[in-house]
Amino acid sequence: MVSEMIKELNNRDTFSTLLKIVSLTLIVELTGALLIYISIFRNPDIDQKIYFAFFHSISAFCNAGFSTLSNGLYEHTVRFNYMLQLIVAWLIITGGISYSVMINHNNIITNKLKAISRYFTNSRKSEGLYRMNNNNSLVIRTTLLLLVFGIIMFYLTEYDNVLKEHDFWGKIVVAFFNSVTPRTAGFNNVNMAELTMPTFMVIIFLMWVGASPGSTGGGIKTTTFAVVMLNLFNQIKGRTRLVYNWREIQVDSINQANAVIILSFFAIGTSTFALTFLKKKPCSKACYLKWFRHILPLGCLWELPQI
DSSP states (O other): OHHHHTTOSOGGGHHHHHHHHHHHHHHHHHHHHHHHHHHHTTOTTOSSHHHHHHHHHHHHHTTOOOOSSTTGGGSTTTTTOHHHHHHHHHHHHHHHSOHHHHHHHHHHHHHHHHHHHHHHHTOOOOOOOOOOOHHHHHHHHHHHHHHHHHHHHHHHHSTTTTTTTSOHHHHHHHHHHHHHTTTTTOOOSSOGGGOOHHHHHHHHHHHHHOSOTTSSOOSSOHHHHHHHHHHHHHHHTTOSSOEETTEEOOHHHHHHHHHHHHHHHHHHHHHHHHHHHHHHSOOOHHHHHHHHHHHOTTGGGSOOOOO
């Protein structure tokens, strides 16, 4: 069960993989806390700086979006602290990129360092060669495309709106941050009530896609979105097989991705209808109880008060 949860195919490597996940999490969060502390060290308006640094580092890496500040990162004390915003954005991306990508890159870097060590020590001991697999390649490319799309759209739609109080560098950082945070994190460094409708549409789209599988984020996942889009272009071109990086994507994977997309539309549509219905038709507790009596065939099994 644990192997399936962490997408580890070899059960013998489950413990070592879990150990790597815990180790990488602690290293990233400690590094993030240290960098956040450095970015706010000279800020006299922030109390308990160590607690602030650890809280926001963990919250950002876990894509939680919680802040100890009343207005989040839009608070006047950190609104123009671009270093802090970049660090938080890096933690969000790292937590949402998935553990498999982090472990894969850790293995690649470790293997290259061992190769350099063998070169200088004239050692002939062979080591396993680690390369980026197709899943991780798809995750990284999709993440980069979504980030670039979000930055461009937020910059264009909010240039004369919420971005007007920032200089050129500040506009880039704020646009980058707001391209990152909708991916299920939820931090804010702008006044969300002042955003334009096109910006809200972009944010909704990024929230819907979300993070990558096996990460701390939610959404339909980047790989699901990428497979569906690749399959769409494949169908437009009239091809029967979907090939990515010289490897064919199985039909079962394509069907699963399509099912996730359809189910997400169904869930979002149903929830939106319910919220709209309940918002426009306020009803008392007695009204709801009467409504349930009529629509539930087993309503008589509950001891509902008489209305």
